[in-house]
Amino acid sequence: MDMKVAKKLGLKERYTLMTRDLAWDTTYQPMDKVFPQVTFEGIKIHDWDKWEDPFRLTMDAYWKYQAEKERKLYAILDAFNQNNGHLSVTDARYMNVLKLFLGSTPPLELMAARGFSMVGRQMVGAGPRVACQMQAVDEYRHFQTQIHSISNYNKFYNGMDEFAHQQSRMWYLSDGKSFFDDAITAGPFEFMVAIGFAFEYVLTNILFVPFISGAAYNGDMAAMTVGFSAQSDEARHMTLGLECIKFMLEQDPDNLPIVQRWIDKWTWRGTRKLASVGMMMDYMLPKRIMSFKEAWEIYFEQNGAALFTDLARYGITVPKCFSQTIEEKEHVTHQSWIGFYMKPDATPFHTWIPGKEELDWLSEKYPNTFDKYYRPVYEFLDQQEKTGNRFNNKTQPMNCQVCVSTIKFNEPGDPMSTCFRETRYKGEKFHFCSDHCKDIFEHEPEKYVQTYISSHQGLQGNCAPEGVDVNAPDFNPGDHIADYWKLDKRATGDFNGSEDQKNFAAWRDQATKN
Amino acid sequence: MAIKALADYDFPSSDALENYKGKQLLYINWERHRMFSRPFVLALTPDTPFSVIVDQYITNCYSYHPDFAHIDWTQVVWQNSDTVFHPDMTKSLQENGIGHKDLIRFTTPGLDGIAGTGY
Amino acid sequence: MASNAFIAFQKNEETRCIVEAIVEDNPEAIVNEQPAMVKVDVPGRLVIKRATVEEKMGRDFDLQELQLHLITISGHLDETDDEFTLSWNS
Numbered sequence: 028m029d030m031k032v033a034k035k036l037g038l039k040e041r042y043t044l045m046t047r048d049l050a051w052d053t054t055y056q057p058m059d060k061v062f063p064q065v066t067f068e069g070i071k072i073h074d075w076d077k078w079e080d081p082f083r084l085t086m087d088a089y090w091k092y093q094a095e096k097e098r099k100l101y102a103i104l105d106a107f108n109q110n111n112g113h114l115s116v117t118d119a120r121y122m123n124v125l126k127l128f129l130g131s132t133p134p135l136e137l138m139a140a141r142g143f144s145m146v147g148r149q150m151v152g153a154g155p156r157v158a159c160q161m162q163a164v165d166e167y168r169h170f171q172t173q174i175h176s177i178s179n180y181n182k183f184y185n186g187m188d189e190f191a192h193q194q195s196r197m198w199y200l201s202d203g204k205s206f207f208d209d210a211i212t213a214g215p216f217e218f219m220v221a222i223g224f225a226f227e228y229v230l231t232n233i234l235f236v237p238f239i240s241g242a243a244y245n246g247d248m249a250a251m252t253v254g255f256s257a258q259s260d261e262a263r264h265m266t267l268g269l270e271c272i273k274f275m276l277e278q279d280p281d282n283l284p285i286v287q288r289w290i291d292k293w294t295w296r297g298t299r300k301l302a303s304v305g306m307m308m309d310y311m312l313p314k315r316i317m318s319f320k321e322a323w324e325i326y327f328e329q330n331g332a333a334l335f336t337d338l339a340r341y342g343i344t345v346p347k348c349f350s351q352t353i354e355e356k357e358h359v360t361h362q363s364w365i366g367f368y369m370k371p372d373a374t375p376f377h378t379w380i381p382g383k384e385e386l387d388w389l390s391e392k393y394p395n396t397f398d399k400y401y402r403p404v405y406e407f408l409d410q411q412e413k414t415g416n417r418f419n420n421k422t423q424p425m426n427c428q429v430c431v432s433t434i435k436f437n438e439p440g441d442p443m444s445t446c447f448r449e450t451r452y453k454g455e456k457f458h459f460c461s462d463h464c465k466d467i468f469e470h471e472p473e474k475y476v477q478t479y480i481s482s483h484q485g486l487q488g489n490c491a492p493e494g495v496d497v498n499a500p501d502f503n504p505g506d507h508i509a510d511y512w513k514l515d516k517r518a519t520g521d522f523n524g525s526e527d528q529k530n531f532a533a534w535r536d537q538a539t540k541n
Numbered sequence: 542m543a544i545k546a547l548a549d550y551d552f553p554s555s556d557a558l559e560n561y562k563g564k565q566l567l568y569i570n571w572e573r574h575r576m577f578s579r580p581f582v583l584a585l586t587p588d589t590p591f592s593v594i595v596d597q598y599i600t601n602c603y604s605y606h607p608d609f610a611h612i613d614w615t616q617v618v619w620q621n622s623d624t625v626f627h628p629d630m631t632k633s634l635q636e637n638g639i640g641h642k643d644l645i646r647f648t649t650p651g652l653d654g655i656a657g658t659g660y
Numbered sequence: 661m662a663s664n665a666f667i668a669f670q671k672n673e674e675t676r677c678i679v680e681a682i683v684e685d686n687p688e689a690i691v692n693e694q695p696a697m698v699k700v701d702v703p704g705r706l707v708i709k710r711a712t713v714e715e716k717m718g719r720d721f722d723l724q725e726l727q728l729h730l731i732t733i734s735g736h737l738d739e740t741d742d743e744f745t746l747s748w749n750s
Contacts, residue, residue: 038724038741067547081737084724092727099728214545232732236668236697243696251696255670255731262667262730266737316695330734333663337736337748365660366578404576404660407607422581422602425568425644433579443573443659445580447644449622455554456642458568473544476554486584487560498562 042083050153068214071279075152118313119531126376138207140166186375186518223268225293232326276341294346306363318392377522423482429464565641587635662704665735665746677716
């Protein structure tokens with residue numbers, strides 16, 4: 028392989044020639060009419076040339092390296108699939124991680140691609156425009172390769188085929204959809220803080236580093252290779268996000284309060300989004316590398332502290348939610364898994380009670396909380412299941428108006444009580460999971476009154492399949508919602524007794540003898 | 542704060558009362574019984590008797606919990622959000638002062654979930 | 661105490677040489693091996709020198725080839741033809 032770019036100039040000169048020197052100011056129309064989006068948020072920029080991509084990656088080098096990444100990726104994917112790799116994963120429960128990932132992540136990668144395409148058009152400087160263009164292509168690549176790698180599992184396991192239909196309809200996917208909808212409907216600078224900084228720099232380490240390393244640990248070479256291939260782009264994305272923050276703060280002191288508010292908002296929104304990722308790490312990986320709590324400490328508390336200490340020279344302070352996230356790291360994954368376990372008819376993946384050794388692992392990893400609050404309820408639910416009385420809460424959820432999580436998190440300082448917050452706007456009541464979500468709403472109520480809440484839409488009669496009369500006197504939205512979601516019934520319910528469980532055992536048995 | 546936008550920004554609430562065709566939303570939560578994860582939501586007409594909430598919806602959802610059989614209903618503390626109130630079982634939601642998107646929380650003294658965990 | 665700058669790579673034959681080069685050029689480096697990946701932390705400032713990587717690999721190396729193996733970084737980045745540096749000001 029010849030990876031060398033023909034070098035006549037140094038990296039800095041080449042970057043300048045191939046990015047900034049290719050840009051021009053418009054003359055037929057004034058610049059502020061061509062780029063109207065960069066001013067309305069209140070961010071003041073005086074010199075766009077001060078923005079520089081520290082990777083100094085030019086488009087020609089970008090295509091060269093990305094092509095090489097794709098060749099490596101598909102070589103591994105082909106080998107894995109040709110060798111019936113799906114039977115080499117630790118346990119058929121693992122497939123449910125992929126199902127949750129497929130519904131929740133690739134559609135958001137697509138939204139990121141759309142967002143960076145827009146911001147790449149909206150920004151004035153050539154530096155950020157080129158970097159956004161590269162990131163848009165990256166995100167599109169992630170969206171496609173994630174789906175492509177999981178498509179092989181779709182031939183064998185239930186519940187994967189309708190993820191695109193379900194993404195904008197199902198209750199448990201609304202939090203991620205709302206996160207990106209909120210970001211993409213903001214201005215370009217807020218989008219950069221939301222996705223480039225809070226999501227990429229502060230939070231995605233939790234998703235991709237321990238989780239993808241976890242996929243490798245569980246024998247899933249397909250998810251591992253696609254995850255790491257995507258992740259090789261993330262370092263560049265993180266750098267773009269951090270550069271954007273520094274750029275805004277260096278351009279004008281008036282930008283500080285705006286940037287601080289965005290950091291507070293998006294760190295919190297990202298934290299809420301990651302509750303389900305943490306649950307995948309603690310409950311859904313049959314073999315676990317580290318607990319969500321440990322990952323949070325390494326990648327959020329320590330790494331985040333390094334970042335915010337560094338940004339203190341601009342006047343940036345740690346996000347308001349920082350201390351609450353430290354308290355919650357002991358709780359959120361357990362509260363999330365209970366929330367999914369109790370709805371066996373409402374997800375296209377299976378849930379289960381962890382085995383005794385897994386409960387012991389959780390007790391060890393969460394010494395302050397697991398035995399005190401969570402283990403007794405899991406043991407109770409386990410007994411119930413074994414006597415044929417598996418928990419199935421058939422009611423519809425209450426959701427937070429901002430993050431659209433179900434309202435399931437505890438009151439700070441009181442793990443036995445649920446946290447409720449509310450406010451009134453134009454005579455209507457709105458409910459939140461936390462002080463932070465309430466603050467976000469109160470800053471821009473006009474935006475969040477439009478939130479899509481799946482259970483509410485069902486109760487309005489908007490979630491019935493064709494041919495069902497929503498005005499009939501005996502209409503009950505819960506009767507039709509699974510059809511509206513195109514939920515494969517074989518993919519619902521407890522893992523124990525599922526078709527996936529039986530098939531995996533039978534196929535693995537066949538794989539070891541004639 | 543008003544939203545900053547490039548153009549006029551005025552969109553209706555997704556959950557305005559008129560979207561529910563004569564019904565209103567009601568949320569129900571049993572405090573310190575977090576096994577049910579989150580409150581549940583109903584759409585009911587305002588003339589629905591409060592007794593229906595208890596006899597039908599609360600019973601259907603929460604009777605799975607072993608504490609449910611031990612509830613002394615004369616001791617239950619009812620709240621509408623943070624405000625304590627005393628519902629009249631024979632009267633309607635409206636007559637009990639319950640409006641669109643109200644959150645009814647009930648606490649059962651002495652019952653704190655499985656092994657006293659709040660779950 | 662200085663915050664850690666860090667970098668993580670996919671574990672493969674190329675990154676084995678890169679990690680060896682980092683350890684040689686950064687005496688305070690802490691190497692943390694995890695399934696399929698390797699993470700290297702250095703207090704304050706982490707530098708990858710092209711010349712050292714070339715010596716370990718026994719071939720020419722363009723620092724932009726790091727793009728192929730990167731998983732994550734922490735710290736402000738500065739990249740030239742000869743050095744790839746991550747640092748915290750605090």
